[in-house]
Amino acid sequence: xNDSKATKLEKIQGWKLPMGAMSCVLSDDETTMIAGCxxxxxxxxxxxxxxxxxxxxxxxxxxxxxxxxxxxxxxGYDGRILWFDLKENKLIRDIRAHEFWSWDMxxxxxxxxxxxxxxxxxxxxxRYEPQPEREPSIKVxxxxxxxxxHALSHVPSTQAVxxxxxxxxxxxxxxxxxxxxxxxxxxxxxxxxTTPDFTSWGIIKSHCYLGGVFAMQFTPNGKELLLCGMGPMxxxxxxxxxxxxxxxxxxxTTPKMTDQTHKGDGGEGLMETLATHSEAGHFAMGGxxxxxxxxxxxxxxxxxxxxxxxKTGFRITQxxxxxxxxxxxxxxxxxxxxxxxxxxxxxxxxxxETYEIT
Numbered sequence: 327x328n329d330s331k332a333t334k335l336e337k338i339q340g341w342k343l344p345m346g347a348m349s350c351v352l353s354d355d356e357t358t359m360i361a362g363c364x365x366x367x368x369x370x371x372x373x374x375x376x377x378x379x380x381x382x383x384x385x386x387x388x389x390x391x392x393x394x395x396x397x398x399x400x401x402g403y404d405g406r407i408l409w410f411d412l413k414e415n416k417l418i419r420d421i422r423a424h425e426f427w428s429w430d431m432x433x434x435x436x437x438x439x440x441x442x443x444x445x446x447x448x449x450x451x452x453r454y455e456p457q458p459e460r461e462p463s464i465k466v467x468x469x470x471x472x473x474x475x476h477a478l479s480h481v482p483s484t485q486a487v488x489x490x491x492x493x494x495x496x497x498x499x500x501x502x503x504x505x506x507x508x509x510x511x512x513x514x515x516x517x518x519x520t521t522p523d524f525t526s527w528g529i530i531k532s533h534c535y536l537g538g539v540f541a542m543q544f545t546p547n548g549k550e551l552l553l554c555g556m557g558p559m560x561x562x563x564x565x566x567x568x569x570x571x572x573x574x575x576x577x578x579t580t581p582k583m584t585d586q587t588h589k590g591d592g593g594e595g596l597m598e599t600l601a602t603h604s605e606a607g608h609f610a611m612g613g614x615x616x617x618x619x620x621x622x623x624x625x626x627x628x629x630x631x632x633x634x635x636x637k638t639g640f641r642i643t644q645x646x647x648x649x650x651x652x653x654x655x656x657x658x659x660x661x662x663x664x665x666x667x668x669x670x671x672x673x674x675x676x677x678x679e680t681y682e683i684t
Contacts, residue, residue: 332633333608333624333633333634333683333684334634334683334684335622335624335634335635335636335654335681335682335683336681336682336683336684337636337679337680337681337682338653338680338681338682339372339678339679339680340677340678340679340680341370341375341677341678341679342375342674342675342676342677342678343361343363343368343370343377343657343674343675343676343677343678344363344365344368344377344379344671344672344674344676345363345364345365345366345659345672345674345675345676346363346364346643346658346659346660346662346675346676347361347362347363347643347644347657347658347659347676347677347678348362348363348364348386348387348388348389348643348644348657348659349361349362349387349388349389349390349643349644349657350362350390350644350646350655350657350678351390351391351392351398351646352392352646352648352655353392353395354395356372356648356649357371357372357373358370358371358372359372359655359657359678360380360390360392360398361377361390361657361676361678362387362388362389362390362400362402363386363387363676364386364387364659365379365382366379366380366381366382366383366387367379367380367381367382367383367387367390367398367400367408367410368380369412370678372655372678372680375678380410380412380415381408381410381417383400383402383403383404383406383408384402384404384406385402385403385404385427386402386403387400387401387402388401388402388403388427388428388429388430388431389401389402389428389430389431389432389442391431391432391433391440392433393409393433393437393469393470394437395412396411396412396413397409397410397411397412397418398410398412399431399433399440399469400431401423401428401430401431401442402427402428403427403428404427405422405423405424405425405426405427405428405444406420406421406422406423406428407420407421407423407428407431407440407442407467407472408420409472419472421467421472423442423444423465423467424442424444424461424465425444425460425461426444426445426446426460426461426482427444427446428442428443428444429443429444429445429483429484429485429486430442430443430485430486430487430541431443431487432487432488432489433469433489434469434489434493434510435489435491435492435493436493437469438468438469438470438493439466439467439468439469439475439489439493439510440466440467440468440469441464441465441466441467441487441489441496441498442464442465442467442487443463443464443465443480443484443485443486443487443498444461444463444465444482444483444484445459445463445480445481445482445483445484445485445500446460446482446483447482447483447501447534447535448482449534454527454533454534454535455502455535456481456482456483456500456501456502456535457482458481459479459480459481459482460482462477462478462479463478463479463480463481463482463483463484463498463500464476464477464478464479464480464484464487464496464498464508465477465478466478466496466510476508476510476513478496478498478506478508478513478515480498480500480504480506481500481501481502481504482500482501483500483501483538484498484499484500484501485499485500485501485538485539485540486498486499486538486539486540486541486542486553487499487542488542488543488544488551489510489544490544490548491544491546491547491548491604492548493510494509494510494511495507495508495509495510495516495544495548496508496510497542497544497551497576498542499524499538499539499542499553500538500539501525501535501536501537501538502520502522502525502535502538503520503521503522503523503524503525503538503539503555504518504519504520505517505518505519505520505521505539505542505551505553505574505576505581506518507551507576517576517577517581519574519576519580519581521539521553521572521574521583522558523557523558523570523572523586524537524538524539524553524555524556524557524570524572525537525538525558526556526558526559526562526567528562529560530560530561530562530563531561531562531563532562532563536559536562537555537556537558537559537562537567537596538555539553539554539555540554540555540556540596540597540598540599540613541553541554541555541597541598541599541600542554542600543600543601543602543609544602545573545602545627546602546603546604546627549575549577550573550574550575550576550584551573551574551576552571552572552573552574552600552602552609553571553572553573553574553600554570554571554572554597554598554599554600554611554613555570555596555597556568556569556570556595556596556597556613557569557570564616565594565595565596565614565616566594566616566617567594567595567596567616568587568592568593568594569587569592569593569594569595569597569611569613569618569620569621569623570586570587570592570597571586571587571597571600571611571625572585572586572587573585573586573630585630586630587630588630588631588632591623591625591631591632592618592632593615593616593617593618593619593620594615594616594617594618595613595614595615595616595617595618595621596613596614596616597611597612597613598612598613598614598641598642598643598644599611599612599613599642599643599644599645599656600645601645601646601647601654602627602647603647603650603651604651605650605651606627606647606650606651606652606683607626607627607628607651608624608625608626608627608633608651609624609625609627610622610623610624610625610645610647610654611623611625611645612638612642612645612656612658613641613642613643614641614642615637619635619637620635620636620637621636621637621638621641621642622635622636622637622638622642622645622654622656622681623635623636624654624683634683636681638656638658638677638679639660640658640659640660640661640677641658641659641660642656642657642658643657643658643659644656644657644658648680651683652682652683653680653681653682653683654680654681654683655678655679655680655681656677656678656679656680656681657676657677657678657679658676658677659675659676659677660675660677661675662675663675
C-alpha cells in the first residue's frame with residue numbers, strides 16, 4: 327500500500343539557467359554544480375544562483391561528469407568528448423568519440439573510465455526494425471588519457487549507459503528495450519535481454535519505433551539494474567505512455583524482472599532520469615509529464631512503492647541525491663522561448679531545484 331503522506335518532497339530552492347539543462351554533476355562539498363546545457367557547460371553556485379559558462383560543444387551537451395575536484399568531462403550531440411580543467415580554465419583534451427550523437431555518458435565510480443553510447447535509428451526494412459550499427463554503439467575510454475579501451479556492439483540507437491558500483495560491469499540500453507551487460511575487464515558480454523515495455527510502434531501519426539530505455543542505474547548493491555523510460559503509447563505525438571521503471575535481476579540464469587511501476591503509482595509521460603543512493607533506501611525517477619499528478623517521484627527500494635511525489639512544472643533531465651540521500655537536486659528545461667526579450671537575449675528557460683526529503 328502506498329503511503330505518500332509518510333515521506334514528502336519539499337522544494338527549498340529554485341533558480342534559472344540561461345539555457346535548458348540536460349545534465350549535471352555536483353562538487354564534493356555540494357556547493358557548486360557543473361551543468362551540461364543546450365549552449366555549453368556551466369558552473370553554477372548553489373548558494374546564490376550565479377552561473378558562469380565555461381566552454382561549449384558544437385551542439386547540445388548531453389552529459390557531464392567530474393573526474394576530480396578541478397577536472398570535468400562532457401559529451402555532446404556533436405559526438406565529441408571534452409576534458410576541461412577548472413583551475414586553468416581551459417580545455418585540455420578533445421576527442422571525436424562518435425560519428426553520431428553521444429546520447430549518454432557516464433564515469434565509473436572509481437573515476438578511471440568513461441563510457442559513451444551512440445547510434446542513429448534508421449529503418450532496416452518494411453518492418454522498421456533498426457539498421458545494424460554503422461559504428462560501435464558503446465565506447466569506453468580511459469578517464470586520465472582519453473585512450474580507447476573498448477568499442478562494443480549494440481543495436482542503435484543506444485540511449486542509456488551505466489557502470490556498476492564495483493566498476494566491473496557496464497550496462498547499455500537501446501530504443502527497442504534491449505539491454506546488454508559487459509565485463510569491463512575483457513569487453514565480453516555477460517547478459518542480454520529485451521524488455522518490449524519501453525518501446526512503441528507508432529500506429530497513429532507515425533510508423534516507426536519510438537521511446538526506448540532513457541536511463542539506467544545499477545542498484546547500490548550492484549545485483550540488479552533499474553531502467554526507466556515510457557510505456558507503450560498509441561499516439562507518439564502525444565507522448566501518452568505510462569511513466570515506467572523496471573528492476574531486473576541480471577545475475578539470474580535468464581534475466582528476470584523483479585518489479586516495476588505499481589498500478590496506480592504512475593501517470594503518463596517520458597521518464598528520463600533515475601537516481602540511487604546507498605544510504606537513502608529509496609530511488610528517484612523524473613522526466614516529462616503528459617498526464618497525472620507528478621513528474622518527480624521517490625520509490626521505496628525494497629517494496630517498489632511510490633512514497634513521495636511532486637509536480638515541478640518543467641521537464642526534468644537529471645536528478646542527483648545530496649546530503650547523504652536526504653536532499654534531491656534536479657535540473658531541466660521549461661519550454662524553449664521563440665522570441666527574445668527587450669535586452670536581445672532569450673528568457674532563461676533552464677531550471678535548477680533542490681528538494682528536502684522529509
